[in-house]
Amino acid sequence: MMAPVLAQASEELLTNPTLFHYLFVSTIMFSIGVIGFLTRRNMIIMFLCTEMMFQAAGIALVAFSRYHLNHSGEVFVIFVLTIAAAEAALALALVVLLFRRRESLDAAAWAEMKG
Amino acid sequence: MLLVLVLWPILCSLLIAVAPARQARQLALGGSLVVLALTIVAAFMFPWDDGASYHSLGLDAVPFLPSLGVEMSFGVDSVAMWLIILTGFLAPLTVWGSFTAITERVRTYYAWLMALNAAMFGVFVARDIIFFYVSFEFTLVPLFILISLYGSSNRKFAAIKFFLFTFLGSIIALAGLVYVAWKASADIEGWTFQIAALQEAARAMTAREQAIVMLAMMAGFAVKVPLFPVHTWLPLAHTEAPTAGSVILAGVLLKLGTYAIFRFVLPFLPIAVNEYAPFVAVLSIIGIIYAGLICWVQTDVKKLVAYSSVSHLGFCVLGMFALNSVGAAGSVLYMINHGLSTGALFFCIGFMYERYHTRSMEEVGGLASRMPVWSFFMVFFTLASVGLPGLNGFVSEFMCLLGAFQSGASDIGAGGTVGQLGPWYAAIAGTGMIVAAMYLLIMVGKVVFGDLREPAGHGDDHGSLPADLTLREIGVLTPLALGCLILGVYPKPVLDTIEAPVAQVMAQLEVEPETMHAATSHDTIVKFAMQAGGSDND
């Protein structure tokens, strides 16, 4: 019973933000994620930043879903969550592995691909 | 029938690939003999009286991607038929000739050899450019593998260079062909890749378009031929390739280039061809003399013959760009003749190499006393290659030069014809005859005659091989020698039958530029495309 009530409330109180508002929030979050990914050296933070970009995408998806009045966007967020979870599992396993090898979380410690 | 001709070698190839390695040789020989038989059957089915038009000898086309208008359509005229006969003729010989040379990875070898045959047949029977181009390019794959697996010391580099060089050229040629196809498909729904439709479209193009398309096509086909500045892959590939690879390379693969020029460049782009014929001719003349002179300083016999191929095909291209019947017929004849004589020379060198494991004229020489039979064949084919009258090389070389001479000489006398070249071209190219005599006789003089010279440790011991040729090797060379002789003494069957298609192509070259622009050939394109689409019915 909680959800419909909240939904109702949100509809009544907060109809004003347009799609653009949400997309703008999403964009800012995404850009911050990009900045973080590019600039932080800790691999875990970098992954956190990718999660943040996922999150930004999620906001946009849900906003579009609402705008178009169907649920596909939300479904996509579920998939994004799935991927995020899978990524967290794998990436963190990798981080642990790498950390074991070099005793460091610095992304620059792994520059074997240098041409 | 033509489909069978293409499919059978593929089938053989697959069979060899899965059969036990012990039986690969027998299978390959049997399969290639069937190829020969099929070729002969096709030759008998072919209506030689009507050599100028295309006959499918059975199934016309197999739809492939109907939505894109792509279908494998078949058809040969007498020129293609002769080249098919040449290919089929060489097929068992190449297999038989490699029995002792190839002892490892036998299955791979013969399987790819058969696949190569299929690809070559594909080129000659194709009546649409997709099928043509796929076959044209597919020839690279088997040869690449043959060279890179079974070649000599520098085989990897040679294979890669051969592949990339010719591939790059063909890609450019494809661009030209596709441009024409695009033009041809402008007024119909979907696409057409039929050569007949494309021809109409190409002929309707402006002079400028034709020039660009010709440049693109020549970029691909000239590399294959190979014409002067883009020939350097050939000596390397020849030197490194196994014997059968060299034979097929010289025998048929180089002809794909000249055949494609004959089939596409000449009838498609009459304005550009007429405009740039002197330029191409100059390139081929440079090739004739330049490659000939380079031959002179070679010490590697195989490289020498490879360079001589460059020189010889210069005559072929020269004849073709004489743009008259004599030149073109000579050129077509040259394709067949060069395939026989140079292919045989490569066989001879291969047999020598199997015994001495060197191709250097410094190390081996005077073999006449050690290998008289081999020497006989070597001298015979060398003389055929020199263009001695009575052997095959002469007629075609003579006609190519005569064609170049006649070309554009109609003001001189009754024997002159249309064309853009002239006596000077033939006169300068003719010096190539002298150069050819020089280097080939020097080679024979060193290798065959003179004092016996053998590399150290190679006295009478050639492994399992006797000093002179075995019956098998004689059996490989004899049909080639017979072919050389018959075509030299009596080339009339070939000349008679290629007269009509050559005349047709020549007639297509004589279109006036003004009339070409005036006539909108869109209707014809549509007509052709519709015919092509509905060709299953007829």
Next chain:
Amino acid sequence: MEALINPILFYLCLVIGGLGVSLALPRRHVSPQVLGAMLAATAFGAIFLLLGLSTYQGNPADLPGIYFYVFALIAIGASLRVISHPRPVYSALYFILTILSSSVLYLMLGAEFMAFSLIIIYAGAILITYLFVIMLATQAPQESDVGALSEYDAFSREPMIATCLGFVLLAVLSGLIATGLTGGRHHLPLQPAAEARLDLTNEMPRKVIRELDGRGFFSKVSYDSGSGVPFTRPEIADIEVTDGVLFLDVDDPAAARHVMLDEGGRITEIIGAGAPGANTVSGDDRIPVRIPASAMPSNIDGVGYALVAEHPMALELAGVILLMALLGAVVLARKQIELTEDEKAARARTLGASMSGGSS
């Protein structure tokens, strides 16, 4: 774009915001993080203020919902802190804050299910994993400097370039969204979420039936709403749900209609009741009945339906991906080579040597 926000001001704010973000990132020596944070906050606040003002067109009712701005700013602020906090643990915690505020935004968008699952999955599961790994993969601090940061946490790589890039991306993206996607419409109001769900009723008649059954819709006996006189309900042969309307198929429509009117809409509300000859006009002997609000599909219904009915393949694939990730994580985390301590030491020495050799 002009209709939404003044571009010059917008870009000016972006520049300031960018400057603030770049200052807020951890740096080696002097790290004016507070200043940067303030700058960034000012800039983003100004942008949102401008956005809000642009939406305001004189009608106070049009003032944007305050919750959106509050939580949007919280989300952005927290995400800024994620990338600027030198300690990974705090970063992760701030990320949880980001997620929480985003889930509020989800709620405002009517995606209740996603909002809660986001909190459960992200904040509850994934981020906890992150925290574990952060704990696991941090060198044990020495006694002497407990508060010391790792070298790779203490300062960031090329913060200016990264920030520039990020804000250029931001400017371009938002410009593109503002200009391109609006297609001339400056306001993209979000419709009431309930409208979307009417068609879903077609797909889930059982829910409607269950709800109606709970109200005694299918009982044989009913009673008059006014007098309380019981009477027999007509037997319903069949029902059909079409776009939020329930059609009843009865033997005697007139009688049934009468009965249902008598009930006074307690159980069902006949659409178009009172209109004379409502059902004769249509010539339809079915009775259209409004579906009760409680029987309308909820957000979860919608998401579930979309997930299962519209994207089953993707769902399967997601499952496979998760399984693969599971296996992958197992394989990766497994210890590859069993080494004795001595061997490890030797290996570590050679590794160190090769690293120092490689880095030079």
Next chain:
Amino acid sequence: MSLVGAIGNDVLTLAAEAASTASGSGPGWMAAVPLLPLLASALCGLCLAGRIRSKLPAAIVVLSIAAAFAVTLFGFLGRADGAQVITIFEWIGLSWGSGPGETLSADFGFYMDGLSWLWMLFVTGLGSLIALYASEYMSGDKGYARFFAAFALFVFAMACLVMGDNLVLLYLGWEGVGLCSYLLIGYFYKRPAAVAAAKKAFIVNRIGDLGLAIGVFLTFVTFGTVEYDELFRMIDEGVAANGQPLEELWQTWTIPLLLMVGAFGKSAQLPLYVWLPDAMEGPTPVSALIHAATMVTAGVYLVARMFPLFVYDGVPHYALNTIAWVGTLTALFSATIGMAQFDIKRIMAYSTVSQLGYMFAGLGFLTTTGAAFHVFTHAFFKATLFLCCGAVMHGFAGQLDLRRLSGLIHMKGWLIVSLAMLVGCLNLAGFPLITAGYFSKDMILSQAFTTPDSIVPYSSLMGWILLITAGLTAYYTFRVFFRVFVGPVEYEPGDEVHDHGHDDHDTHDEHGHDHGFHPHAPGWAINTVLAVLAIASFAAIGTYFVDKDHHGWVGGLLHDSSAAYHAPAHEHHAAAPELKHGGVMLTAADDHGHAADEHAASHEAGHDDHGGAHAEAGTLFGQDPHAVMYYVSAAFGIVGIFIAWLLHYAGRKTAAKSKADLLLPFLGPIPTWAQNKWYVDELYDILFRGPLWLISHLFHIIDRLLVDGIVDGVGGIPRALARSLRVGQSGILQNYAVGMAGGLGVLLLIAWILTVAG
């Protein structure tokens, strides 16, 4: 070679069929003339493959060539007047229209007129004799069958050359004889000199062949045909219409010049003569047949055959003048070399070149009869000379140095050889009255003085040069004879005991090495052939005195052929009645090669006013050259012989030394130069071979470095590009991410700009 046999049989049947269906124009069985030798060649090939070591190949070849001779003789006796065209089968045929000149047709067919009959008679006749000689000469050699296969093939090719009814078939024969020459010169393939000589012969010939080929092309392009029949008809029509074969001028001189180059190559004239002396590396029968009697005269044949192109309306243009000069100079030049040589076979080779020069000079002086007659007589006596040299070589294990042999006539079994040699030498030296060579040379010499300068400029100057050359010829000829065949008996064996492999019958044991060496006197076959040839050399005089109307039998034959010289029409105001003579011929066929004693009597109708022409023509000592020449040339010949006698016979005690050596100090370096052939080979090396060799190497380097370098360079571009891009590949994850994000930004920016713009 078995294949050759099979083909030969096929062709023979084909020919037989063709012959049975041949319509009218000539007997199809003439095909046997070329095809019998071809068949023989194929059979020899079979013998070679079958490793038959008997004399079977020789028998086959001798019989087949003799049969070909018989067929030729039979056909000759039964020939019709004028030219006969015999088509055997179609060889090359291609047409691209129906108009004139739009068909290239070259049949395997024969064009038989006096010229071809004459040539075929001595080719097959001499061929069978020399084959017989070779059957003994070559006996015991390992390559016996190979030799005869090539020998018979040569006769086939020569027959194609001479009998062919079109220029392409002539070209086939032309190259074919070149091939056989190549194979036979290089017969002793283990000897590097032989291989080199063979190569040289072929390549130098190829230079001439190119000229010929282009000449053929130009002929075809100009006239639209390569068949003699039609060609001559068109030339005659052209001459009738324009006064020259063509309206345009440049081809009228270009075609003959090109053909001339071909003729010079094959007949070893001045710039291209260098191969012939070297060709003596081949077995002597080959030298006799190919390099003296037949093949080298192909050039003369070509010019004579295409004579209507060289002379129109009785006036030669400068191709023929060039021929005259080149012939004259070649005669002198090679005579000077011949004087200084010591190898008797080489002397004979230079004399051949010299005599060929005479023939060309004869052609240049418009006496085709003289040239052909000289060809004819020369064929016999030069064959005799060569075969004698061969016998000497055979008997003395390859010894040919005249300083190491002497007095052969006194040795047992060498009488016939010596006498035959004497006959040959007398002929070559032009000993008066009793030798055919005297008459044939005379015919040319007197014509040199007869021909007016207005027709052939400076002809008398050339005549004097040729006269002097005749003296030189007599000198060096008899130098050989006096040094080798008479005088004190002395000999040294050569070094080729093994090459001939004297392992047959009884002579084997007698031949040791230097010690205990006994000369191997020639057997019956050699002696018979020499005797027959010597007699034939004399008998050839007879042909000079038959058919007086045309100055000898040869003249009679040529009168019937394309080589007939037509006197200038403008000098004969009575040309009109001559038009009907022979139908196509403008003026009466005649030679100016008159002999003095028949001078007054033998002129045919329409030439009665030749007095005027002769007044214009040159004189010698104020007399009619024809009359005077007998004495003058006899004098030169006898003086030459006398000097030879003086220097090389009189008082000579040893083989190595003679009085001629006393003269050496007075001559300075000239004898050395002459002995070294005036360094022409070296000059050619420097002028042609060297630069060409350098260019070849240059090209090779260019090909490897520049052309291939560009190719590899193009291939290297991606590599270089990759190397420069490699810098960006830092391996650091975030740098890649920057690229990604930046790329995304740029893409979006573009999209935005496009959106705003659109």
